[in-house]
Amino acid sequence: PLLTYAARAREAFNDVPIVLGGLEASLRRLVHYDYIEDRLKRSVLIDAKADLLVHGMGERATLEVARRLAAGDSIDSMGDIPGLAYRVVRGICPPANAVVLPGRETLEADPERFMEFQLTYQRQAHPGGTPVIQDQAPGLVVVNPPAEPLSQAELDILYSLPFTRNAHPMYDRLGGIAALEPVRFSITTHRGCFGGCSFCAIYFHQGKQIASRSEDGILTEAECLAAHKDFKGTLSDIGGPTANMYGMSCPDAAQCRRESCLFPSPCAKLPADHARMLGLLDRVLGWQQRQKRKIHTTIASGIRHDLALKSRDYMELLAGYFVGGHLKVAPEHYCPHVLHLMHKPGFEVFEEFEARFAEASARAGKQQYLVPYFISAHPGCSNEDALKLTEYLILRNWRPRQVQDFVPSPLSLSTAMYVSGRSPAGNRIVVPKGRADKKLQLALLHYWDKRNARQIEHYLTARGRRKLLAQIRRAQADAQRNR
Ligand code: SF4
Structure with missing residues (x-):
């Protein structure tokens, strides 16, 4: 839609500069892999023939561009604004210190260099980084380092604006927007994530500096939500990209x-102190108790389980008050080398979390369950690796429904593995790309689903795994009965 919007805007206002923004533009700021088209594409700045692109959470850059345009500055004079990307056109001089990234033609000719491109850019993609320049063939694009995150006071002002929390009325006759409901009465406590999971590009959009709102600002929003005419009594989420990073900021x-x-091992300077998080949750509980009607708040954002283990008090509060029976957790895989490529903690950390969560739930007198999320067909994960995870799932009698077939999204490190066939360390890795392998891995993790019976049977029979096949058939029959 980005290219269409830009084209329509140009048709309507031919002489008005076009500034792209939002998540899609942000992640497609440089040469990127497009999964649908299965090819490398140029920066959307070039394809949309736009003047500027705001990447990341764009408030600072957007405001500065607007200020300068209002002051009569040329659209070509914005090259010093952090969080901006621009084309080298009309005599614009790129910064002399710009780091040169491998260009589109180089990457197309030698996809293995995609990892080098990714890592080179990654090293500059923080507020203290250096601009980068990349040949799009044709055209050059400069991407400045991201802007500093908003301060607590700025976030408080932003989130106190009178958002309606309603979809545009034009959607009413279409039955509304289903995706709005789970988040309509949720509260964002902070931005940023320092987890650095390989398959996630949030590092490139929100950054890893945690920018947190004040407790007062969050509680004021809770009051507003509770007063909303459609509020039914549940704040569906209080969190951020990773729920339990609120208030953790490294200078x-x-x-x-x-x-x-956190990866490959927690940094010595990591501010893994849950004190602010605990203070906030305590205040939310106090606020709930003072309300005339019963209000319940859940934490539905993902939590980083290795981090949660660092605070017993957090585990107690989480299990005791903020889980609605099921808690989503993302071990993502079982095999150590796959988890390593994903930049996730080892599976034993998840098992420890599982034990601590069960204990905390028991102490709270609650029967609660974890809902583990897994990814199939991640780069580095062979079909045999997927089968190892299946065997573990069978051993535990787990029947996961939350399995995501890996999709290489623009700018993630995993996508660089997918395109280059290399690990970040430069080693060749297996990459399940074909439809058959991707379908098989997904089927193996959904082993209990009868619809996958033939595919799994074919695979296991060829490997002489008759005993395992019998176990899977029993699980499928059981799942059918309990449907
Ligand atoms: S905790 Fe360590 S890795 Fe994280 S931002 Fe601070 S210095 Fe960097």
């Missing part, structure tokens, strides 16, 4: 080149 984050504070 060195702006200059830091690591894309994860």
Whole structure:
């Protein structure tokens, strides 16, 4: 839609500069892999023939561009604004210190260099980084480092604006927007994530510096939500990209080149202190108790389970008050080398979390369950690896429904693995790309589903795994009975 919007805008207002923004533009700021078209594409700046592109959470850059345009500045004079990308046209001089990234033609000719491109850009994609320049063939694009995150006071002002929390009325006759409902009465406590999971591009959009709102600002929003005419008594989520990073900020984050504070091992400077998070949750509970009607708040954003283990008090509060029976957790896989490529903690960390969560739930007198999320066909995951996970699931009698077939989204490290066939360390890795392998891995994790019976039978029979096949058939029959 980005290209269409830009084209329509140009048709209607031919002499008005076009500034792209939002998540799609942000992640397609450089040469990127497009999964639907299965090819490398140029920056959307070039294809949309736009003047500027705001990447990341765009408030600062958008405001600065608007201020300068209002002051009569040329659209070609914005090259110093952080969080902006622009084309080198009309005599614009790229910054002399710009880091040169491999260009589109180079990457097309040698996709293995896509990992080099990714890692080179990643090292500059923080507020203290250096601009990068990339040949789009034709055209050059410069991408400035991201803007600093908003301060607590700025976030408070932003979130106190009178958002309606309603879809545009034009959607009413279409039955509304289903995706709005789960988030309509939820509260964003912070931005950013320092987890650095390989398959997630949030590092490139929100950054890894955590920018948190104040407790007062969050509670004021809770009051507003509770007063909304459609509010039914449940705040469906209080969280952010990762729920339990609220209030954790590292003073060195702006200059830091690591894309994860947790991987490969937690950084010594990691501010893994849950104190602010605990203070906030305590205040939310106090606020709930003072309300005339019963209000319940859940944490539905994903939590980082290795981080949660660092605070017993957080585990107690979480299990005791903020889980509605089921808690989503993302171990993502079982095999150590796949988890390593995903930049996730080892599976034993998940098992420890599972045990601590069960204990905390028991102490709270609640019967609660984890809903584990897994990814199939991630780069580095062979069909045999998927089968190892299946065997573990059978051992535990787990029948996961939350399995995501890996989709290489623009700018994620996993996508660079997918395109280059290399790990970040430069080693060749297996990449399940074909439809058959991707379908098989997804089927193996949905082993209990009768619809996958033939595919699994074919695969296991060829490998002489008759005993395992019998177990799977029993699980499928059982799932059918309990449907
Ligand atoms: S210095 Fe350590 S804790 Fe701070 S941002 Fe960098 S990796 Fe994270």
